[in-house]
Amino acid sequence: MSDTSVVKLNMHDEAVRQLTVCNSCRYCEGYCNAFQALTRYRSFDEPTVSHLANLCHNCRGCFYACQYTEPHEFALNIPALLANVRANNWEQHIRPSVVSRLMQATLWPYVLITIVFAVLFTFVLNVSWGSSEPFYSSISHNTLVLIFLPLFILPWIALINGLRSYWGSIGGQRLVMADITHAFGSAASMKQLSGGQGQGCNYESGEQYTSIRRWAHQATMYGFLMCFASTSLATVYHYVFGWVAPYEFFSFPKLLGVFGGLFLSAGTASLFYLKIKADNELGSVQRRAGEYAFVVLLFLVSTSGLILYWAGGTAFASGSLVIHLAFIATFFVSLPFSKMVHGFFRLAALCREAQIKRLA
Amino acid sequence: MTNSVTAVAADLSKITTGAGDYQADVIIIGGGNAALCAAICAAEKGASVMLLERAPIAYRGGNSRHTRNFRCAHAAPLGVLAGEYSEDEFFNDLLLVTKGNTDEVMARLVMSKSSESYDWMTKQGVIFQPSLSGTLSLSRTNAFFLGGGKALVNAYYQRCKALGVEVRYNTTVLHLNINEGECDGVLVEADGVQTYIRAKAFVVASGGFESNKEWLQEAWGEAAKNFLIRGTPYNRGEVLKQVLEQGADSIGDPTQCHAVAIDGRAPEYDGGIVTRLDCVPFSVVLNENGKRFYDEGEDVWPKRYAIWGRLVAAQPNQIGYAIIDQKSSELFMPSVFPATQCDSLPELLQELGLPIDEAMRSIQQFNEACTDGDFHPTELDGLTTKGIEPEKTNWARPIDTPPYYGYSLRPGVTFTYLGMNVDQSARVTFNGIASKNVWAAGEIMAGNILGEGYLAGFGMTIGTVFGRIAGTEAGDYV
Numbered sequence: 068m069s070d071t072s073v074v075k076l077n078m079h080d081e082a083v084r085q086l087t088v089c090n091s092c093r094y095c096e097g098y099c100n101a102f103q104a105l106t107r108y109r110s111f112d113e114p115t116v117s118h119l120a121n122l123c124h125n126c127r128g129c130f131y132a133c134q135y136t137e138p139h140e141f142a143l144n145i146p147a148l149l150a151n152v153r154a155n156n157w158e159q160h161i162r163p164s165v166v167s168r169l170m171q172a173t174l175w176p177y178v179l180i181t182i183v184f185a186v187l188f189t190f191v192l193n194v195s196w197g198s199s200e201p202f203y204s205s206i207s208h209n210t211l212v213l214i215f216l217p218l219f220i221l222p223w224i225a226l227i228n229g230l231r232s233y234w235g236s237i238g239g240q241r242l243v244m245a246d247i248t249h250a251f252g253s254a255a256s257m258k259q260l261s262g263g264q265g266q267g268c269n270y271e272s273g274e275q276y277t278s279i280r281r282w283a284h285q286a287t288m289y290g291f292l293m294c295f296a297s298t299s300l301a302t303v304y305h306y307v308f309g310w311v312a313p314y315e316f317f318s319f320p321k322l323l324g325v326f327g328g329l330f331l332s333a334g335t336a337s338l339f340y341l342k343i344k345a346d347n348e349l350g351s352v353q354r355r356a357g358e359y360a361f362v363v364l365l366f367l368v369s370t371s372g373l374i375l376y377w378a379g380g381t382a383f384a385s386g387s388l389v390i391h392l393a394f395i396a397t398f399f400v401s402l403p404f405s406k407m408v409h410g411f412f413r414l415a416a417l418c419r420e421a422q423i424k425r426l427a
Numbered sequence: 428m429t430n431s432v433t434a435v436a437a438d439l440s441k442i443t444t445g446a447g448d449y450q451a452d453v454i455i456i457g458g459g460n461a462a463l464c465a466a467i468c469a470a471e472k473g474a475s476v477m478l479l480e481r482a483p484i485a486y487r488g489g490n491s492r493h494t495r496n497f498r499c500a501h502a503a504p505l506g507v508l509a510g511e512y513s514e515d516e517f518f519n520d521l522l523l524v525t526k527g528n529t530d531e532v533m534a535r536l537v538m539s540k541s542s543e544s545y546d547w548m549t550k551q552g553v554i555f556q557p558s559l560s561g562t563l564s565l566s567r568t569n570a571f572f573l574g575g576g577k578a579l580v581n582a583y584y585q586r587c588k589a590l591g592v593e594v595r596y597n598t599t600v601l602h603l604n605i606n607e608g609e610c611d612g613v614l615v616e617a618d619g620v621q622t623y624i625r626a627k628a629f630v631v632a633s634g635g636f637e638s639n640k641e642w643l644q645e646a647w648g649e650a651a652k653n654f655l656i657r658g659t660p661y662n663r664g665e666v667l668k669q670v671l672e673q674g675a676d677s678i679g680d681p682t683q684c685h686a687v688a689i690d691g692r693a694p695e696y697d698g699g700i701v702t703r704l705d706c707v708p709f710s711v712v713l714n715e716n717g718k719r720f721y722d723e724g725e726d727v728w729p730k731r732y733a734i735w736g737r738l739v740a741a742q743p744n745q746i747g748y749a750i751i752d753q754k755s756s757e758l759f760m761p762s763v764f765p766a767t768q769c770d771s772l773p774e775l776l777q778e779l780g781l782p783i784d785e786a787m788r789s790i791q792q793f794n795e796a797c798t799d800g801d802f803h804p805t806e807l808d809g810l811t812t813k814g815i816e817p818e819k820t821n822w823a824r825p826i827d828t829p830p831y832y833g834y835s836l837r838p839g840v841t842f843t844y845l846g847m848n849v850d851q852s853a854r855v856t857f858n859g860i861a862s863k864n865v866w867a868a869g870e871i872m873a874g875n876i877l878g879e880g881y882l883a884g885f886g887m888t889i890g891t892v893f894g895r896i897a898g899t900e901a902g903d904y905v
Contacts, residue, residue, distance in 0.1 A: 087761065087763060088701055088763055090761045091700075091701040091703070091760060091761050091762060091763040092575075092699075092700050092701045093559055093560065094495055094559070094574060094575030094576075094700070095574055095575070096556075096559050096560060097556035097557075097559070097571070097573045097574065098573070098574060103560075106560050109757055109761050128574060128578075129574070131574075131577075131578070131581060132574025132575055132577050132578040132581070133577065134492050134493055134575070134576075134577050134697075134699050134700075135699070135701070136485075137485075138485055139485075139697065140694055141701075263573060264554050264555075264556055266554050266573070274581040274584075275585060276554075
């Protein structure tokens with residue numbers, strides 16, 4: 068622990084150094100609300116730095132506009148600094164921290180967990196690969212629920228605990244509806260990713276502004292939410308109305324699932340491409356593998372779902388099902404420990420920002 | 428980047444007048460705002476354009492990197508600009524700061540073309556934003572660049588790339604080969620190799636000489652060694668100097684520079700905006716002998732920081748010390764370097780290296796001279812001292828509440844006034860006759876309009892308008 072606290076202390080000193088330069092410049096105030104928030108402070112304690120870090124979207128506008136990046140002696144790199152602070156926050160608050168640290172930074176846990184689940188589903192549930200058995204006849208619905216329910220609940224407990232811990236650490240107070248509406252409105256439109264004047268961000272094309280990342284992220288987020296809605300709706304159909312899957316193509320669960328899946332696959336594929344093109348040095352360098360793992364996992368969740376849909380009735384059906392379920396299970400198990408957590412911390416930061424402004 | 432840029436001796440034997448192919452239609456000397464506007468306009472006219480930037484890519488853009496807005500006349504709300512800002516009001520503002528030391532025809536030319544330049548800039552990819560916090564007083568007159576001047580420079584370089592402008596970085600122009608006001612080519616140095624480049628037209632937009640300390644010393648003597656240069660170390664004025672030596676008409680006071688009081692701990696070059704210190708109106712300012720030397724509360728800081736550059740330059744070793752107490756510690760923009768902070772005044776004075784007895788005497792005299800009254804940090808409050816010399820005529824409150832804070836002040840040079848004379852088409856004049864193929868734009872000719880003082884955002888207006896004129900004229904000429 069002493070080692071990490073030394074690292075953290077150095078990082079905080081570095082954050083104070085860099086943010087102090089920003090605060091006496093303020094040229095970047097137009098890019099996003101992190102810079103607008105910055106101007107409220109005259110000094111930067113750890114909660115303040117954390118709050119600013121979770122408002123940052125890593126759009127990189129401020130880096131390419133900065134007079135003080137290397138080789139200038141002030142050597143500012145705000146996107147990388149805040150990316151590191153942000154990820155440290157997730158790792159510190161989502162416990163067990165050792166799992167968070169491992170899964171934010173490396174790829175192999177995701178591979179391992181997926182393999183374990185694939186094997187588990189194959190052998191424990193006695194699935195015969197290469198069969199064309201339809202969806203719920205290869206694994207009984209109750210078995211699915213038995214496996215997925217704890218997988219679904221435990222990570223959410225870790226997430227909620229982590230968020231509460233973060234909220235307390237930044238001095239968050241009791242939320243009112245207006246804070247939440249404000250935060251969700253901002254997140255839903257990805258207002259901050261507009262770059263301030265609608266020009267987009269500098270993520271993948273250096274000093275040139277583009278809106279590709281905003282669109283890719285929108286597709287990913289809404290695709291994910293559609294898939295999630297599809298599953299939730301199917302659950303309601305099953306338990307409330309007793310309508311058992313598979314459903315018609317022109318049914319809500321199916322339409323949401325297929326189009327959500329298409330959005331999610333296209334969005335994550337684009338994000339992956341953008342990440343390859345972007346400059347690593349402007350992000351959290353040591354967490355690159357974990358970030359790639361998360362984007363790829365999301366892509367595989369939706370793409371394997373789509374494959375499963377097209378493979379229905381063919382010899383690939385049961386194999387596709389096992390793989391799809393393995394990806395989904397991996398996603399849910401890793402949810403609070405993966406980059407997925409950024410969305411929740413961001414929402415919390417947006418709520419806090421709305422709250423600070425309301426109380427001012 | 429604390430090292431100054433050094434001079435290279437020109438090898439004039441490489442110059443082959445009239446021989447060899449043209450390597451471009453138009454050569455632009457310089458890589459800041461005016462140079463880029465000229466390059467874009469010349470390229471839009473169909474000319475092949477080569478832009479020679481002395482700095483490496485990371486420092487391209489000269490002092491435009493450090494700018495943040497563009498002063499612009501407008502009859503009705505325009506983009507991010509509110510209300511109206513007439514040319515007459517604009518011109519009056521200029522008269523106030525220059526004390527009449529301007530050329531009305533040239534100034535009005537810039538002002539009349541500022542409004543259309545706003546649209547032009549937007550078309551080139553420059554993005555504006557409403558004025559920043561703390562600069563609301565400029566929301567009607569000045570359009571702010573989203574992200575500041577470097578973002579503007581980036582947008583222009585991208586536009587240049589799209590138009591096929593050949594940009595050469597790390598390329599220093601050593602000599603313009605001018606005969607009777609006509610230029611044949613330029614001798615350049617890059618990677619230690621000197622080459623002669625011929626072209627049909629030339630736009631000189633290489634800035635002033637404020638980072639050439641040897642030159643500053645000619646006017647300021649040894650004192651110049653203690654000056655800090657707020658902007659690029661690449662503005663050495665060597666192109667300006669040698670075009671003037673070849674008979675171009677000069678304009679502007681060769682001994683004057685625009686200097687403001689900045690944080691004494693700023694880097695020698697390129698500290699930019701963050702080195703400003705806004706605490707003076709709330710301070711007692713002592714020189715290194717522990718004496719006060721000027722009314723710290725004469726006016727609001729935006730109207731006084733330039734005066735303080737010269738005031739500090741006139742003190743022993745060109746240094747001042749601003750001292751405040753806890754009451755005033757949050758009344759100004761945060762400083763980039765933390766203040767020296769102590770719980771007692773003698774401790775603070777010692778830490779700052781001031782003579783304690785003399786400095787304590789100055790502060791005590793000041794404290795005793797303070798009078799009762801209401802303190803208003805954002806306006807002239809008339810809270811004045813009585814019976815000391817010099818008086819502090821506003822915001823005079825005793826320095827008596829620990830902790831105490833101290834900042835050192837140094838003159839920070841922003842730009843120089845000496846330039847080359849141009850006509851309304853931006854052509855450089857030689858003995859009163861306009862050159863056939865040499866134009867100038869930006870800081871190098873701003874002295875035609877700005878003979879004294881400064882008006883926020885006006886340097887960018889001059890550079891943009893004259894850069895566009897020079898580029899268009901040069902593009903038409905070839």
